[in-house]
Structures are given as C-alpha cells and as structure tokens.
Amino acid sequence: MRRVFKWFAFLFGLVGGWFLFKWLWESWQPQQIVSAPMPTVEPERIEPLETSTTSPAPPTSTPAEQTSPAPEPAPSPQTLPEEAPLAYCVRCRKKQPVNNPVYETTPKGRRRLRGTCAVCGAKVSQFVKST
Known part of the structure; x- marks a missing residue:
C-alpha cells in the first residue's frame, strides 16, 4: 500500500509541477500585442517629363505694350531640373x-x-528631398 501511495504522490508531483512551471513561464513572458496587418501600398512611379530642345520664339511687342512680366509658376516636385541631377556612383566613387x-x-x-x-553606365539610386 505504501508503494502505491508513493507512485501516486510521484505522479501528482510531476503533473502539478508541470502546471506550476507552465503558469510561471506564461506570467513572466512579455504580453504580445496583436494588431491588424499593415496594408501594402504600391509605389507611385513618376516618369521623366519630355523636354523639348527648341524654345518658342520671343513675342514681338513694343515696350509700351509690356506692363510687367508674368510671374513664373513655381516648379512642381514632379518636374525635372534643367541640369542633370547628381548621384553618388559606386563604381566611379564620386558624384x-x-x-x-x-x-x-x-x-x-x-x-x-x-x-x-x-x-560608366552603372545603376545609381539616391534619396532626394520630398519638396
């Protein structure tokens, strides 16, 4: 009888010890924050603008007809500058x-x-100002 009691006590200790260990392990683990997945956004691709090499002829008018020159519109962020932009080339090791x-x-x-x-014709990429 004593031997049976020892086996039950042994098994009860194993099972109880396992549940105690599991409870302690879960209480010490950091809480996981479950959030909604981030939506994927396709990159917006902006193509280069077509630039013409010919400039329009200046208007023919007399100085009396000219009151004030029209202000030039501010360049939008999507327009390309007149001079070629510079970027760091890894092969040439300079801009x-x-x-x-x-x-x-x-x-x-x-x-x-x-x-x-x-x-040299290598691919270059550079982050630029957003404005």
Whole structure:
C-alpha cells in the first residue's frame, strides 16, 4: 500500500509541477500585442517629363505694350531640373550626373531618384528631398 501511495504522490508531483512551471513561464513572458496587418501600398512611379530642345520664339511687342512680366509658376516636385541631377556612383566613387533620371516614391513615402551613371553606365539610386 505504501508503494502505491508513493507512485501516486510521484505522479501528482510531476503533473502539478508541470502546471506550476507552465503558469510561471506564461506570467513572466512579455504580453504580445496583436494588431491588424499593415496594408501594402504600391509605389507611385513618376516618369521623366519630355523636354523639348527648341524654345518658342520671343513675342514681338513694343515696350509700351509690356506692363510687367508674368510671374513664373513655381516648379512642381514632379518636374525635372534643367541640369542633370547628381548621384553618388559606386563604381566611379564620386558624384556623377545621372542619365534617364526617374523620380519615384517608395512604399514608405520617401522620394527616390533612379537612373544610370553618365560616365560608366552603372545603376545609381539616391534619396532626394520630398519638396
């Protein structure tokens, strides 16, 4: 009889010890915060603008007809500058002008310039100001 009691006490100790260990382990673990998954956003791709090489002829008018020159509109962020933008080329190890510049927005909302190096033809990419 004593031997049976020892086996029951042994088994009860194992099971009770397991539940005690499990309870302590769960109480010491940090709480997990369950949130909704972030929606994926496709990057907005902005193509380079077509620039014409010919400039329009200046209007022919007399100085009396000209009152004041019209203010130039502020350049929008999607327009390309007249001079070629510069980006760091890894092959050349310095800033070089960029051929075929493309301004795009990353999925996180940052603006990026992509193109090819005008000197060696390597792909270059650089983050630019958003405004």
